[in-house]
Amino acid sequence: LHENNNNCCSFEDYKLTTDWLLNRTNLRPKVAVICGSGLGLLADAVSNKVSFRYQDIPNFPVSTVPGHEGCLVFGTVDETPCVFMQGRVHLYEGYSLCQVTFPIRMFKLMGVESVIVTNAAGGICPDFKVGDIMVIKDHINLPGFAGEHPLCGPNDERFGIRFPCMSDAYSKQMRRLAVDVGTDLGCSNFIREGVYCMVSGPNFETIAEARMLLVLGCDAVGMSTVPEVTVAKHCGLRVLGLSLITNKVSVDYSREEKVNYEEVLQISKMRAEVLQKIVTQLISRLQQQSINTH
């Protein structure tokens, strides 16, 4: 699992980890939530909690950055069996995209149907404010343009097809639900919709890069999410993406303020509680909708 290529994980690796976990909990999660930087609190709303530290789970990649606790939490949200990842790993930590996306295929083998992916991101869209929550409607896979793509290499048909469609990666139904839930919770003045762009990081953008992203149609920029969403869509999972805008990305040479990770974590912590309410409400309503449609 530690070779730096996109095919370092075999079907048997995913299976082994899945079986290891399922042998240690009776829960069979239907929804998986990935908590971005500083957003681990999202998992605090679950009942009947069973937690595993990433370092104890075979094959599981271990987070190395502050704000990513490194715990996999199984539990229920309003009767729905869920699994929460408190923290993720990133390309810039030195992990391959196969390792970065390892949990997604494991979720698939566990029987998960929907994935909610969250992240901390910089706001490119001039209308966005710090603290806004952006429902991701689409993404730009910038590392993918340069061949740094989680689906490069031999395709395993047990997960999905060779050339997956990505124009509908983010479920319309879940996006609509997220906006509705946000509105009902009184958050409509800071719920947005937009396009997320992934860069590899770890540095934040230069002003010229930020200007380029603006011209390309990006509303927010971050260092995660896209590989996970790509692999989730490939294996047929329903996806919702939520970006917390933790800072404004400067496109102006005269602006003096400089982004730093402490600020990112501070804003994440400030908004984690409201994001938790949105995510838990969403999971409850998702459950109601699926009961009503079956």
Ligand SMILES: O=P(O)(O)O[C@@H]1C[C@H](O)[C@@H](CO)O1
């Ligand atoms: O895991 P996420 O996408 O929330 O983490 C973001 C991207 C970098 O890890 C870090 C930079 O601020 O936050």
Ligand SMILES: Nc1nc2[nH]cnc2c(=O)[nH]1
């Ligand atoms: N690339 C990038 N990632 C972020 N994560 C949180 N803020 C930012 C940002 O401004 N740029």
